[in-house]
Amino acid sequence: MYGKDMNELVLVLDFGGQYKELIAGAVRKLSVYSEIKPGHLRAAEIRRINPIGIILTGGPNSVYLPDSAQCDPAIFTLGIPILGICYGMQMMCHMLGGGVSAGETGEYGRVTVIPSNQSVLFDTDKPFKALMSHKDAVTRLPKGFIASASTASCFAACENPAKKLYGVQFHPETKHTDGGQEIIKTFLFKICCAAGDYKLDDYIDTQVRKIRQEAGKENVLLALSGGVDSSVCASLLSKAIPGQLVCIFVDHGFMRLNEGDEIEDLFSRQKLRFIRVNAQARFLAKLKGISNPEKKRKIIGKEFIRVFEEEAAKLGRIPYLAQGTIYPDVVESGGAFGATIKSHHNVGGLPKNLSFTKIIEPLSGLFKDEVRVLGRKLGLPAFLVNRQPFPGPGLAIRITGEVTKKKLELLRKADAILREELDRLKHRPDQYFTVLTDTLSVGVKGDDRTYDPVIAVRAVSTGDFMTCEYSPIPHRILSRISSRITGEIPSVSRVVYDITSKPPATVEWE
Numbered sequence: 001m002y003g004k005d006m007n008e009l010v011l012v013l014d015f016g017g018q019y020k021e022l023i024a025g026a027v028r029k030l031s032v033y034s035e036i037k038p039g040h041l042r043a044a045e046i047r048r049i050n051p052i053g054i055i056l057t058g059g060p061n062s063v064y065l066p067d068s069a070q071c072d073p074a075i076f077t078l079g080i081p082i083l084g085i086c087y088g089m090q091m092m093c094h095m096l097g098g099g100v101s102a103g104e105t106g107e108y109g110r111v112t113v114i115p116s117n118q119s120v121l122f123d124t125d126k127p128f129k130a131l132m133s134h135k136d137a138v139t140r141l142p143k144g145f146i147a148s149a150s151t152a153s154c155f156a157a158c159e160n161p162a163k164k165l166y167g168v169q170f171h172p173e174t175k176h177t178d179g180g181q182e183i184i185k186t187f188l189f190k191i192c193c194a195a196g197d198y199k200l201d202d203y204i205d206t207q208v209r210k211i212r213q214e215a216g217k218e219n220v221l222l223a224l225s226g227g228v229d230s231s232v233c234a235s236l237l238s239k240a241i242p243g244q245l246v247c248i249f250v251d252h253g254f255m256r257l258n259e260g261d262e263i264e265d266l267f268s269r270q271k272l273r274f275i276r277v278n279a280q281a282r283f284l285a286k287l288k289g290i291s292n293p294e295k296k297r298k299i300i301g302k303e304f305i306r307v308f309e310e311e312a313a314k315l316g317r318i319p320y321l322a323q324g325t326i327y328p329d330v331v332e333s334g335g336a337f338g339a340t341i342k343s344h345h346n347v348g349g350l351p352k353n354l355s356f357t358k359i360i361e362p363l364s365g366l367f368k369d370e371v372r373v374l375g376r377k378l379g380l381p382a383f384l385v386n387r388q389p390f391p392g393p394g395l396a397i398r399i400t401g402e403v404t405k406k407k408l409e410l411l412r413k414a415d416a417i418l419r420e421e422l423d424r425l426k427h428r429p430d431q432y433f434t435v436l437t438d439t440l441s442v443g444v445k446g447d448d449r450t451y452d453p454v455i456a457v458r459a460v461s462t463g464d465f466m467t468c469e470y471s472p473i474p475h476r477i478l479s480r481i482s483s484r485i486t487g488e489i490p491s492v493s494r495v496v497y498d499i500t501s502k503p504p505a506t507v508e509w510e
């Protein structure tokens, strides 16, 4: 079964914390369906939705400031179990008459937490390490609450079991908290009495029926990028409406080694009409003389739409468009704020003003992990299902400076070497790639002096790609990567390893 109309639901109320998707994902991994909603959702609406539990997320503000986000105070009297995390715990305590103030130093990173043996939320009284990231702290508990865990400097958790209200100052949803999943499990199964009825097993059948209903007898067009989302979407649609689906793969020429051919090979064997548009020369011509990263991104995004529209027009009337939109895209577009660091371009992300009368988005309720599970169930190959994130503009934004055919060929070779070396590791970084920098450096090969480009290796560990740390790849592997790249590609003078976190850097260089 799938969806809030059929499953038990846990609501994740969002107060602007970075980890809302991790929280909702952690709940779903435990077989309980979850959805993210704005923090100010009214209690009456929550009563109507009737969740079995509510989780209040973290947030960037101080609860005692006048404009800081607050939930409807009536949610605390609904009798629905509530777990407040970080800001969520502080807000609950503040609103129920406790005290919250700025600590002297705050707590950041993995901190030792000592649970009390009186707690319902912890089934251990052994100290454990938990991820903390807070300056403010609860200084006085509201009436009826007990401290269920502490650190050297704060209440790490509190609870009022009679009212089914629970709070943790740390982040059980991240892998940096030991036993974090157990805490969420206790909340779901012991406190909310969940049955755990959310499984992806019959998602394919449910969606196939739904797609058939939505599409009727009409033809449907899909922009296929070869990324996980659009590929799983294509596979699902081809199962539902094989004769009515047309997939257009715009090959902009910025894919990695053999990637375009692999995508063509796979999808031209499926029950759908697959069109590969070889637009490499066209994209390269548009990028001639362009070095500015934002300009490159914009040009590629615009050109992509142009090519797609031209191809679609050749096909005659196709009234419906399918997109591989996933749940985080829906959540982000509902409440995105903050500065534009980069104008992200998703090859599948087309503007809404294209002349389609209906948009079909069969993955819009799923997290990335769930899309991968579905891809496996649909029989897609591992190289596709486990694909790392790859930016829409592809290798064009992994070449600093002007993009040329020669540079693309060089970068493809370096990238293939890096992937070959890191793919075989047991514990791989979450994303890894090479960048062709526009720095030239002096080298010596044989008896000759060389003056050639520098390749940078980027490999990061991250949960959500909002922040990341560089991966501590063992030196012997780095050294093999370096000697292979400089040895197998004569025109590279040296290899450097990027050891910057995000922030202050971003994952990609451009």
Ligand code: XMP
Binding pocket: 342, 343, 344, 345, 346, 347, 389, 390, 391, 392, 393, 431, 465, 466, 502, 505, 506, 507, 508, 509, 510
């Ligand atoms: P940044 O560089 O913003 O990247 O730290 C975060 C994650 O997003 C990927 N990325 C993109 N994905 N279109 C995409 O679909 C884009 O234009 C784009 N730019 C960056 C990046 O690879 C990393 O995983």
